[in-house]
Amino acid sequence: MAPGTELAELAREASGCVRCPLSAHRTQVVFGVGDPHADLMFVGEAPGRDEDLQGEPFVGRSGKLLDRLILEELGVDRSRCYIANVVKCRPPDNRDPKPDEIAACRPYLSAQIELISPTVVVTLGNFATKLLLGTDRGITSVRGLSYPMGERQLVPTYHPAAALRSGGVVVAEMRADLIRAKQLLGWSG
Ligand code: URA
Numbered sequence: 001m002a003p004g005t006e007l008a009e010l011a012r013e014a015s016g017c018v019r020c021p022l023s024a025h026r027t028q029v030v031f032g033v034g035d036p037h038a039d040l041m042f043v044g045e046a047p048g049r050d051e052d053l054q055g056e057p058f059v060g061r062s063g064k065l066l067d068r069l070i071l072e073e074l075g076v077d078r079s080r081c082y083i084a085n086v087v088k089c090r091p092p093d094n095r096d097p098k099p100d101e102i103a104a105c106r107p108y109l110s111a112q113i114e115l116i117s118p119t120v121v122v123t124l125g126n127f128a129t130k131l132l133l134g135t136d137r138g139i140t141s142v143r144g145l146s147y148p149m150g151e152r153q154l155v156p157t158y159h160p161a162a163a164l165r166s167g168g169v170v171v172a173e174m175r176a177d178l179i180r181a182k183q184l185l186g187w188s189g
Contacts, residue, residue: 004036007115010108014088020104022089022097027052032084032112039185040074041082041118042066043109043128045159046097052090057083062160066124069160069171073178074187082116084109086127102131113152120181121152125159143173146180155181 011031017023030047033056042058050060058066058078067078074080087097087105097105109131113121123129126139132154133147139158147154157177163170 007036007112010111010115014108017088017108020087020089020101022087022091022101025092026089028055029088030055030057030085030090031088031108032082033057034078034082035080036082036116038080038082038116039119040080040181041084041113041116041121042124043121043132044083044085044124045127046085046087046094047090048094049090057085058160061164065160065164065171069174069178073175074182076187082112082118084112086131097127102127106131117152119152120146120155120184121149122155122157122177122181124157125162129156143177146184153184155184 014031015029017029030051044057044062047057048060048062050063051057057063066083070081071077086109087101088108089105091097091101121132123132129139129142130136132149133142133156135142139156143156143158145156147156155177157174158170160174163174
């Protein structure tokens with residue numbers, strides 16, 4: 001099978017998904033983007049307005065910051081990584097995704113992680129971190145470490161929107177978390 005075929009098939013299946021009420025409000029499903037065999041995967045929360053319109057995760061202001069931090073700390077651009085979200089459809093008015101919506105979308109995220117098989121998964125913010133780490137603890141108390149997730153390593157960090165709101169210290173901690181991911185990947189430089 002050609003590289004990425006199963007992931008592309010999954011994306012095609014997801015594009016018509018009506019497993020939860022978010023499907024009624026979306027412009028399109030924002031499945032994920034990047035290298036289907038990336039060593040590094042980022043998981044955010046949910047598409048916002050820009051993502052819903054463009055069909056790609058993290059293309060708005062948060063995404064610009066994420067791109068910059070990936071480039072500056074990891075020395076690569078987003079095409080070397082895979083980027084997805086906990087839920088694939090935009091919640092109305094950018095509200096938080098609800099537990100039933102997260103549960104309905106979970107099989108897509110699990111399949112993405114299995115098929116891409118990254119070495120390191122960086123979770124961006126509370127929703128992705130709580131889901132994949134299976135914890136109720138907030139991002140501030142769990143970040144700063146890496147956690148085994150089966151054969152992979154999970155590195156929790158802040159959501160870039162939090163960094164945009166809070167500024168310097170949060171950005172610096174995100175940079176430190178990305179450096180931790182880089183070390184786990186064995187990427188030099
Ligand atoms: N915030 C997210 O969590 N995901 C996106 O794709 C964009 C903003």
